Amino acid sequence: MKKLMSGLALLLLSSQGMAAELDCNTATSQVEKLICSDKALLQLDEDMSIAYRNMRAPLYGVERENYLVKQRNWLKQVRNKCQTIKCLIKVYQARISEINGQKAPLTNFRITKGQGYTVCEAFLKVLNRTPREELKACGLPNLTGSRFKPVEFTEVTADKTLQMDRKYYEFINYRVPYETVEAQRINRYQSGFYRIYTGMLTIDGKKEPVIQVAQPSSICYTLPDSISKTFQDNWETLSDEKKLNFSKSAGVFKVHVSADMNLNTRSLNSGEFVQFNDGSYLIDMFSLRRKNLNKDWTGKNRVSLYEFDRKTGKNSRFESKKRCGYWYNY
Numbered sequence: 001m002k003k004l005m006s007g008l009a010l011l012l013l014s015s016q017g018m019a020a021e022l023d024c025n026t027a028t029s030q031v032e033k034l035i036c037s038d039k040a041l042l043q044l045d046e047d048m049s050i051a052y053r054n055m056r057a058p059l060y061g062v063e064r065e066n067y068l069v070k071q072r073n074w075l076k077q078v079r080n081k082c083q084t085i086k087c088l089i090k091v092y093q094a095r096i097s098e099i100n101g102q103k104a105p106l107t108n109f110r111i112t113k114g115q116g117y118t119v120c121e122a123f124l125k126v127l128n129r130t131p132r133e134e135l136k137a138c139g140l141p142n143l144t145g146s147r148f149k150p151v152e153f154t155e156v157t158a159d160k161t162l163q164m165d166r167k168y169y170e171f172i173n174y175r176v177p178y179e180t181v182e183a184q185r186i187n188r189y190q191s192g193f194y195r196i197y198t199g200m201l202t203i204d205g206k207k208e209p210v211i212q213v214a215q216p217s218s219i220c221y222t223l224p225d226s227i228s229k230t231f232q233d234n235w236e237t238l239s240d241e242k243k244l245n246f247s248k249s250a251g252v253f254k255v256h257v258s259a260d261m262n263l264n265t266r267s268l269n270s271g272e273f274v275q276f277n278d279g280s281y282l283i284d285m286f287s288l289r290r291k292n293l294n295k296d297w298t299g300k301n302r303v304s305l306y307e308f309d310r311k312t313g314k315n316s317r318f319e320s321k322k323r324c325g326y327w328y329n330y
Contacts, residue, residue: 024042031079031082034085041089048095051105053132107128107329108329109327110327111325111326112325112326113324114325119276123324123326124326127141132328137250138219139251140274150272151275156196168257191240197211198211201308210273214252216253254271254272256271256273268320271284271306272285304324305323305325307320
């Protein structure tokens with residue numbers, strides 16, 4: 001079924017700026033039917049939608065509303081007055097050039113490390129098909145239809161939670177006795193503030209059990225620089241209940257350690273694990289948490305994808321390698 005993320009659908013944008021998809025089988029207006037009848041126009045409409053979303057994503061408040069009004073005016077006063085495919089192609093190309101500052105549309109991301117690697121190219125497609133405002137610092141992009149699958153984790157039963165938590169805590173806070181924080185951590189597990197899971201990764205062709213600890217964190221929020229520090233400072237004053245409520249929309253911070261406690265180095269970093277072909281990879285999107293106030297996002301926030309090697313010998317350990325790196329085009 002052909003679907004069109006039509007410029008006309010932008011008229012239906014919500015206050016959050018999300019665009020609806022228009023099924024070409026239900027197109028009713030002459031303009032919609034013309035677009036749906038021509039592959040070149042369908043591609044131009046998609047290109048304009050990408051350009052529009054990219055430029056809209058960093059805008060807030062009045063600036064965002066003004067940008068929406070400008071797009072609506074273009075649809076009504078320019079695009080919808082066309083009666084031929086030739087006219088539509090011309091106005092679409094002009095609008096894309098106006099938004100991007102060049103004729104060709106710019107995708108959300110480009111590869112800065114890992115060009116040519118299958119996994120890096122495949123994940124680039126995932127990033128570029130996901131609207132930028134839907135990308136989160138804590139959480140996965142839309143993997144539907146891709147070769148990436150989330151690594152499955154199972155929540156630990158209550159009777160094993162504290163035993164595993166003690167091992168995890170003593171690894172990351174070895175200087176502070178567990179007994180001094182045990183009561184607070186028990187309460188937080190009971191309230192759901194902390195959750196602990198087990199999963200299985202594939203590293204160097206071998207199955208590796210891991211522990212995942214998840215909790216709400218201020219690092220999960222994508223904020224402009226003007227309020228980022230204030231929010232992080234205020235975060236510590238919030239109750240656990242409020243932090244949990246915030247995490248429903250922002251996601252939770254996930255830390256992983258090897259479940260094999262004989263390894264000298266057990267940290268597997270924070271982020272989201274995915275399976276691709278025969279290996280497990282860690283996606284680090286935490287740099288998405290800060291938005292630069294400049295319209296073009298000159299901060300160049302990045303996304304990284306890591307793979308792990310299992311070293312053997314006297315100092316058995318895991319070593320992470322950044323396989324893929326991605327920067328915003330804007």
